Amino acid sequence: MSNGFTIEEPRTLEEALELLGQGDETVRVVAGGTGLTPLMRYGFFQPTTLVSLRHLAPELGGVEATADGGLRLGAMNTLRDLEDSPEVAARAPLLRQALYRLATIRLRNIAQLGGAIAHGHPQMDLPPILLALDARVRVRGRRGSRWINADDLFLGYYETAVSDDELITEVVLPPPGEQRAVYRKVTPRTADDWPILGVAAVARRDGGRVSEARVAVGALTDRPQRLPVAEAALVETDPTPEQLRSIAEETADSLDYHHGPAGSVAFQRQIVAVHLRRAFDAVVLGRGGQGQGER
Ligand SMILES: Cc1cc2nc3c(=O)[nH]c(=O)nc-3n(C[C@H](O)[C@H](O)[C@H](O)COP(=O)(O)OP(=O)(O)OC[C@H]3O[C@@H](n4cnc5c(N)ncnc54)[C@H](O)[C@@H]3O)c2cc1C
Structure with missing residues (x-):
């Protein structure tokens, strides 16, 4: 026992699952510990047992x-x-x-x-x-x-x-196939900071038209979300840059925003519109390459 909790180091997956399966919420698996330890340090979570996976x-x-x-x-x-x-x-x-x-x-x-x-x-x-x-x-x-x-x-x-x-x-x-993909990360300070917005987009084109599109945003609300408005607007089209801009604006208008640490509602809506458009340019028109992002 250290700092009020015990560390278990099971040798097999079955042993680990046995430890976790006792119906006790204060028994928690720990991997790298980078997420869990700050929560413990600030008193948000107080485990009785941490189950380390290091032997697995x-x-x-x-x-x-x-x-x-x-x-x-x-x-x-x-x-x-x-x-x-x-x-x-x-x-x-x-x-x-x-x-x-x-x-x-x-x-x-x-x-x-x-x-x-x-x-x-x-x-x-x-x-x-x-x-x-x-x-x-x-x-x-x-x-x-x-x-x-x-x-x-x-x-x-x-x-x-x-x-x-x-x-x-x-x-x-799944297999990537002939798709283009991009992630745009917006951070408040340094480039490796936590995101205040993450836009991930993947698109495939067949015969000039967009045959499949998956677009998701993170960090805006309490969970990441797919953007069906954008996906539906992109598929079965051969959009021009101007049309992509309109789709980005309409999608940004369709989302809910909350004033918070990421900034005002107007600011959040603006960065969503800008980064969606740049993501669409990358995956639909091949402009801007993969995985780019900016502050
Ligand atoms: C200074 C700092 C900066 C950061 N910046 C970013 C950033 O820019 N972008 C970003 O995405 N993240 C960022 N993070 C968060 C970081 O990505 C997470 O802390 C990390 O990914 C958690 O992984 P871990 O292995 O340390 O998990 P742990 O801390 O060990 O566990 C985290 C949670 O996952 C559970 N868990 C762990 N492994 C498993 C498993 N195999 N099955 C089921 N449950 C499991 C644990 O029980 C716990 O609830 C940052 C964190 C810190 C401390």
Whole structure:
């Protein structure tokens, strides 16, 4: 026992799930600890037991291509592992380029993919990217495993669809195909700061027309959200830059904003319109490249 809590270090996934499955909310899994320890330090969460996953890295690690050309990412990869992975570079360059600007390299050396998802903080970079990439997340509990689509994963402020007695084990991304993808991160201070807006967009064109579009924003509200207004307006069109600007403006008008640390409602609406337009220019017209962002 240290600082009022015990640290358990199970040797197998089954042991870890047994520890988490006792119905005690004060028993919590810890991965890199970068999200959890500030909450403990400021008294928002007081665990009785932390379940460290450190012996499970071989079981919950790895980055591999899937049979259909997609990508499987083990939950215990550090963010740095993913940034350095040639498979991620080849099959999910959007993810790799977003990672370069996710906090600092010191944090990325420690924080793990599972923690970056389960943390559920609204101002995180990966959630809108997972939505735009149509990711699926596998979780394991004592009664077996289930898949959660990224669309159904993020429920609110520090709240995800992963139960306290479940562990995220892996993330699977579908094959990228001939798509363009971009992530635009807007930060208040330095480039690697927490985002006040993250725009992730993926689009595919067939015969000149946009055949598929997935657009998501993060950091605006308590959870990341897909933007159906934008997606519907983009698909089955061959839009001009002016039309893309209109779609960005209309989409920005369709969202709810709240005055807060990110700025006034007018400011937030403006940065959404600007960064949606730039994201559309990148994925629909091929202007601006992948994974770019700016302050
Ligand atoms: C200074 C600082 C700057 C930051 N800047 C950014 C930023 O710019 N962009 C950004 O996106 N994020 C940022 N973050 C947040 C950071 O990304 C998260 O703290 C980190 O991803 C959490 O990962 P972790 O492995 O440390 O998780 P932990 O802190 O270990 O855990 C976080 C939560 O996830 C749960 N958990 C962990 N692993 C699993 C698993 N496999 N299955 C189920 N539940 C699990 C834990 O129980 C806990 O509830 C920042 C954090 C700090 C401290």
